[in-house]
Amino acid sequence: MSYQVTLQPGGKSFAVASDETVLSAAIEAGYNLPYGCRNGACGACKGKVVSGEVDYGEHQKNALTEAEKQAGQALFCCARPLSDLVIECREVTALNGIKPRIMPARVEKMEKRSEDVMALYLKLPSNERMQFMAGQYIEFILKDGKRRAFSLANAPHDDALLELHLRLVPGGQFTQYVFTEMHEKAILRFEGPFGSFYLREDTDRPLIFVAGGTGFAPIKGIVEHAIHHKDTRPIHIYWGARTLQDLYMNELPLQWQQAHPNIKYTPVLSEPLPEDNWQGRTGLVHVAVMEDFETLNDYQVYCCGAPQMVDIAHLAFQAHGLPPEEFFSDSFTYANPLPKVAG
Ligand code: FES
Incomplete structure (x- = not known):
């Protein structure tokens, strides 16, 4: 049995089988809804069910709360249709044509x-x-x-x-x-x-990148892309780790900073070892960001790391003035069956 899903805004529609998730059917049909883990853990695919009913599927409680369900929200990577649906979800246009x-x-x-x-x-x-x-x-x-x-x-x-x-x-x-x-x-x-963790190029907002551990991986890719395309926006990179050896490519962002006047790099260690002789910033990486910016009102933030770090940063940055739509994240989700174990 299959149902019809209509996307708002825009009114495009696609078919989804009753045993298929809304997200898989959308990807299959060539529509790029935002998503991260495809596993009910990160919340990146959250959107509104305007009409119709879904089976919410298995997901982590913090990715979709009961209150959010009551308010009509669903995770489209887990939700299966129980009727025809109208859903509200921003389509990610930059991914057009890229299919896994x-x-x-x-x-x-x-x-x-x-x-x-x-x-x-x-x-x-x-x-x-x-x-x-x-x-x-x-x-x-x-x-x-x-x-x-x-x-x-x-x-x-x-x-x-x-x-x-x-x-x-x-x-x-x-x-x-x-x-x-x-x-x-x-x-x-x-x-x-x-995934939809990529650089939004339709804005002049200065950029803040926040990486935890191997969360540096996608941020490295994005910054190299920005450099290659001569993006002149101010780029602030924060990389948080426990000890100096955990900043496993520390020399690279230092080189970017030297070569490009619009790039500033701030490494932050939470538990530096005595032998690290660390003279730099210490503490939690998201706190360092908030210490450096009076408000995040005018910025766009990309954050990648452990789910706890990403969640805390998300809340703290919003309280620090960041508009909700200017926060993009990618977290390592350890939930079975699809743990994203690095970067
Ligand atoms: S993509 Fe749906 S919760 Fe992560």
Whole structure:
């Protein structure tokens, strides 16, 4: 059985089978609704059900609260139709034409950047190319069909190799395999690109990027894209980590800052070690942002890291004047079956 979904604003419509999520059907039909984890954990796909009924599906409580359900909201990555629907959801126009595909890739290079972070460089078959926006992510498809999601750390203009930053998750089957068994030349299968964490280029607002740990990965891709396209907006990059070795590419944003007068980089350590001899900022990365800006009213913020960090930053930044529509985020969601374990 299938139902009709009408998108507002715009009035476009597409069919969705009763056992399919609204988001999958929209992607299939070529409509780009905003989303992040596709797993009911990040809240990025939240929108309003204007009319009709949905089965809300399984999701994390903090991604969609009871009060939000009462107010007519749903997570379209989990919601299945129980009738024809009219939904309200901003379409992400910049992604037009980019559809995820399943592809093989060869591990071309593995670089251990710290004790628990590996940079992985993947090569596609010579006749293949993946179209993507800087900041999007891919999902590895494991032998048992499970998936693991990782953000792309390179920008599309520099796509000879796809770059990912993987943090070793204790007990995490896939990252354990990567750190202990996988060798260069291994073949992996993935689907991508996914996600709507990419640079909005239709505004003059100065940009603030806030990364936690390997949340630096998509931000690296986006900043490299902005540099390549000679984006002259002021760019403030904050990278928060526990110790100095966790800033596993610290030299790169320092180079960006030196080479580009519009870029400012602020690393922030929460638990620097004595041997780090750290003279820089300490504490929580989102607090450092709020200390530096009297109000965030005129800014646009991109935030990527652990869900807790992203959630706290989101609330704190709004209380600090950031308009809700100017906050874009991507969080590592550890929920099964699709943990986004890095970047
Ligand atoms: S909750 Fe739906 S995309 Fe993350």
